[in-house]
Amino acid sequence: MNTAENLAGNTRVLLVDDDPDLLRLLSIRLKASGFDTRCSTSGESALAALASQRPDIVVTDLRMPGMDGLALFDAVRQQDLSLPVIVLTAHGSIPEAIEATRRGVSGYLTKPYDAAELIAQIQRAVGQAGGGSEPAGESWRSAILTRSAIMEDFLQQARLVAASEVSVFIHGPSGAGKELAARAIHKASPRAARPFVAINCGAIPEQLLESELFGHVKGAFTGAHRDHDGLFQSARGGSLFLDEIGDMPAALQVKLLRVLEEREVRPVGATRSVPVDVRIISATHRDLNMARAEGRFREDLYYRLNVVELTIPSLAERREDIPLLAQHFLQRLAARYQRPVNTFSPEAMTLLVSAPWPGNVRQLLNVVEQTVALSTTPVIPASLMLRALQGDGGAIESFEEARRRFEREYLIRLLRLTEGNVSQAARLAQRNRTEFYRLLSRHHLEAGAFKPESGEH
Structure with missing residues (x-):
């Protein structure tokens, strides 16, 4: 069997067309070439099908009642940035082709289409989508342990945006691993060999944050005894991660916007600006849409930072990862503290999996550390786990x-x-x-x- 036949046999195609006869004909032709096809007669039903099983590619008609092909493409992109979409239409025109291409569809064919050309486009699109991450292997995400489908989807999106230079905004609750995700994006990017620099914008007093970000010159303020490169200069050629960007003071938001627009920084007390080349990754647990509406976060800065938004799932949304993460933390902490602990009792693990975890992965690490430090047996019992969960400050939600x-x-x-x-x-x-x-x-x-x-x- 040749490579094309191998690819066809492993490719799941979701076909979308409001004409049942054309849909059936297209399905027959693709099945005859070895593709696994599913059919939907509307954009809305196609989205439902996507929720139940992810295909490898979507082939959709352009003109349909209700949700048309481009609207479906936009909805697919919101759910899965890496899923290729090919658009078919009997109303082909240059403006429509330009609009489809501008939005990023993987292919565009007019009816009556050539079946061989459609199959070639499907194989080409699936090959590009499936092969993009292979050369880099999995080392870029090695620090993130998961067997969760929702987390795998997040990582798939992260891997896709890593290859570009766009600014990335990561939204998610505290302790969910936003910095780990930012580091993974950096490692998967063309900037991987250059520095990754992180700063928590909410943990540094306002009067010091400007100096930390942009640097200062000697004598700029009391205590400035020498020139100091800011983090923008330290991250030159690499990535700068601005954590808890929602806590940045308003005055600094203006200065940060200017840096992003002009691609140069002016250290505190300096008379000349310095060019900078960094990729910005930002994150917050706050609702920036609400902050924008209330005037606490600049709308123009928001759109500069949020070119692509990724939402990292909470630990409660990926409970299947809790045993994996807990065992990993246990082994690491047992080695650090030289404790003869190697596993959890089934009852203790049940408590872990069913806990609410408002503090997410950070809280899980804290709870496991407590149990390892206090355990006197190789197996952590449920009584000790219950004590750690009840005594952990993070277990009390606001x-x-x-x-x-x-x-x-x-x-x-x-x-x-x-x-x-x-x-x-x-x-x-x-x-x-x-x-x-x-x-x-x-x-x-x-x-x-x-x-x-x-x-x-």
């Missing part, structure tokens, strides 16, 4: 964290109960559809992910 967690879990229960039917879920919650969609958006939930498989093949 009112805001508890309300946010309740809201999210409540919405998930509703969507599971109604199988993703927003109208039914909104009625049960006694909220109108607009407000319910706003709640889903706030918690980064997609109703389509809870719909059952369409059954269209």
